[in-house]
Amino acid sequence: MGVLLKISTIETLYYDRIYALHGLSLEVKEKEIFTVLGPNGAGKTTLLKTIAGLLKDQPNKGTIEFMGKSIHRLPPEHISRLGIVYVPEDRGLFRELTVKENLDLGCWGRRDKGVKDDYEFVYDLFPILKERSKQQAETLSGGQQQMLAMARAILCRPKLLMLDEPSLGLAPVIAHQVYDALLEISKAGTTILLVEQNAKMALRIADFGYIMETGRIVLEGTSKELQENEDVQELYLGVGGERVSPKGWRLYKKRRTW
Ligand SMILES: Nc1ncnc2c1ncn2[C@@H]1O[C@H](COP(=O)(O)OP(=O)(O)O)[C@@H](O)[C@H]1O
Ligand SMILES: [Mg+2]
Structure with missing residues (x-):
């Protein structure tokens, strides 16, 4: 499948000095579900806002191409007209x-x-x-x-539907309903870019995933590759249960490789 969105080495800053994205690159292919996983503060929301054109004068460096054309620093209305639709974490409804x-x-x-x-x-x-x-x-x-x-x-x-932590704050059974619906939306032909802290949920439906920490992509692979990666299992999927020392520190088997 063709590449729908191509981001190359972008840098996004807040207040001209706080780096939230440091030379981040990623691709989203047509008709597939891509996920960006990472802990709180990794820069996931900043990434989606940068793509949607919601951060003034950002990205500071790097390029963003959608359907082969640069959308770098276009106004947000223009970007949404091109078919990039963003569901923010607070859902952005008219209450x-x-x-x-x-x-x-x-x-x-x-x-x-x-x-x-x-x-x-x-x-x-x-x-x-x-x-x-x-x-x-x-x-x-x-x-x-x-x-x-x-x-x-x-x-x-949308040609590209971007969602920011759709499962956040939902009871597991409701979160599963939301995720099942995302699969249906994908099957109907919409490309999805999904940002999540809940790696288990996201990898269940995604084709491909990126792991993001402090503004950088540290690992990428198919959902299967990520699910089988020991570091991902330990840090993001909680496989094997959490081992805690008598003093209450979390014990990791080994240092992550990234
Ligand atoms: N409006 C803002 N002003 C200044 N710093 C911000 C702002 N929004 C986010 N940040 C900082 O940018 C980094 C990434 O935040 P964010 O994109 O919200 O991460 P995530 O969505 O992965 O939790 C964090 O260090 C956060 O404190
Ligand atoms: Mg966020």
């Missing part, structure tokens, strides 16, 4: 508007005949949104709000 009004904003400006089909697709995916269509978004549960944010994004017909 006082109804579910249906939020959805209508997703397809705002669309004139094509596919809108009706897309509504059918999202209502099939998340029947609860049809049931609750007249309810204010803020009255939905966290999981339902995540579903609404994803549904609204799909109604923009």
